[in-house]
Each structure stands twice: as structure tokens, then as C-alpha cells.
Amino acid sequence: MDTFKLLQTLTETPGPSGNEKAIAQTVREWWNPYADRFVSDHVGNLMAIKEGSGDGPRRTILLAAHMDEIALMVHQIVEHNGNGFLRVTNVGGVDIRHLYGQMVVVHGENKSFPGVIGSLPGAMLPPEKHNKPFGYEELVVDVGQPMSTVKAEISVGDFVSFRQPLRKLLNGRISGKALDNRASVAAVTICLDYLSQRQHSWDVIAVATVQEETRLLGAFTSAHSQEPDLAIAIDVTFGKGPGASDTGTFELGSGPALDLGPNVHTGMYKALKKTAESLEMSISTGTHSRASGTDAFGVQVARSGIPTGLISIPLRYMHTMVESVDMKDVERCGRLMGEFIAQLDDKFLDDLAAGMMEEDSKQ
DSSP states (O other): HHHHHHHHHHHHSSSSSTOOOOHHHHHHHHGGGGGEEEEEEEOOOOOEOOOOOOOOOOOHHHHHHHHEEEEEEEEEEETTTTEEEEEEEEEEEEEEGTTOOEEEEEEEESSSSEEEOOOGGGGGGGGGGGTTTTHHHHHEEEEEOOOOHHHHHHHHHEEEEEEOOOEEEEEEEESSOOOHHHHHHHHHHHHHHHHSSSSSSSSSEEEEESSSSTTOOHHHHHHHHOSSEEEEEEEEEEEEEOOOSSSBBBTTTOOOEEEETTTTTTHHHHHHHHHHHHHTOOOEEEEEEEEOHHHHHHTSSSOOOOOOOEEEEBSSOOOOTTTTEHHHHHHHHHHHHHHHHHHHOHHHHHHHHHHHHHHHHHH
């Protein structure tokens, strides 16, 4: 599998949080060779079911990687000298300091319009705003169209995605937009490819979830409807770089990070770590003290509770248009999940429960 081509296709397909139709179709095309069937639910989650070889009824494991991305939304249309301009607001955790000068695509009802985000030069703004970051009130999206066209084709509430190609850096590094979290969707794809060459007794439910960037919607609904026996959430985590804290950050190229914290079942952490050791794979350990801010939170609390693990891919410049990862980490993440699933047997859940009882007895 060409990892760069996979990531390029995924990241360059638009999928604002709340408008994931296009990216869902792209993910479906990549997952189609591995899936026995697909399920799409009312909120837009895409679920690929890969059946295991065990006798039915089989146990199931759910892999949750969100496919939505941060974006913008039109909230006002303004006119200047017969031309139409758009005022926008954020969808998800957009850092406004990165918006000025970006290329975008405005997704109208019937067609899309390329545009740029611009503003008056700083020297033309009021003195109190000189040498300060632009606010949303100073920024406009310019699609180069007359007001008549803008009013006819674009409406308040239309989504605006960022237009940024994926670029190769040196030593297997790449940079672009939406690697949070298309890198994890790519890892799930690599996992499915790995399992196509390995026997596995459990059914696998791969879910490209929606609206993680805004409210974890897809994690809650997919885990509730599918009722898996186990789950793994896959996301990105903060990569080390100049000025970054030594705690809670991870080197690009150092392998996946396995999380420990309230959103993670300790037995799942230990089992994933053991699998990594069997592969002689480098990993790191991350921690969270409250909610993890990932799909793991939504999956873990579905119905009566699901033993959940959390795997993260180190990423620099999160929530920008130049997010950067090491492709080896994406590939390792996929291979780790694939091997973990291939080793699952009928005793795993009993062993998981017994392990928790042993921990309780030591307290």
C-alpha cells in the first residue's frame, strides 16, 4: 500500500465537522476491498464490517477514527463595489492566528468556490489593532465573484474548508491539513489491509466517525448502535518541537503512543503494549487525567461500558494547515492494531475481567 497516496487522498478531500459526505465516500473507496459489508447511520458515520473466521456469534472489536476536520462557516455576506465577500466563524478548534492568507473552498449548495482569506493591511486598521492578530471581524473570504453570484450560490451556514495539498518533507515526514485525524483513518486502512493477510477470529467494525472536532457525536452513536465487546480509539497527539514541553509530547518517528487515564481500560493498555513488544515496536506512554478529548470518551461510556484502548500518532502544529507526521508512525499504528486483533481469542474478555479483579484485590 502506498501510504503517501493514501494520506494524500484522505487529507485533500474536504470533510468539515458536520459535513462529512465527501470524505465518507473517499474512505469507503479505500475500505471497500476489505469490508464484507458497510453500514451508514443517521448522523453520517461510515462503518465497515470485516468478519472474522470464528464460529458465530463472534466477538466484535470497534476501531474509531474520526474523519471530520476543523473548518469555517459562512455567517454573513457583505457587498463592496458590486462584489460579494463572506464573513466566517469557526467550526471546531480553529486558531484564528493561522487564518490570514489561507486558501479555502466555500461549499455552496450546488457548487464549490475557491477563495482566499484576506484583510486590510495592518497599517490601514485602527491604531489599537496595529501589530495584533486579525479577528474574525477583520477577515473576509474573497471568492472573486460579483454579489449577484454570491447571493445566488452561497448561503449563511455553508461550510468553508481549507485548500492545502499534502507535501512530502524529508525522511518520510509529510505536512498538510486534516492530518488530524486522517492520519488515523489511514492507520485503520493499513490495519484492514494487514488483516486481509492474517486470520482473525473476531469481527472488526472500522468506523470513520463524524463530528469529533465539535462534540464526539460519531463516537457516542456508533458505539451505542454496534455494541462492540472491545474498542480502540485512534487519534493524534502533540509532537515534540522547539519550545514544546517535555511532558505530554512525543517525538515524530518514535512510534505510536498508548494512553493511560480515565478513558482507557488498563487491561487494554497492557494488551496493546504486549502486542507492541511482540512486534519489537517502539512505543510511548501518554496520560490524561480527565476526559481524553478523543473518541475514546464517547465509545467507553456507551451502553453498559466498553473496554477501550487509545492509540495516538505524534503530530506537530495541530489544528493548522501544516500539520506534520512521520508516515512510519501511521504504518506502525496500523500494524499494531492488526496484530492485536489477529491475536484476540475467545478467552480475552475473561482474562480482561480477571485482570481487573486481581487489581481490585490488591487495593
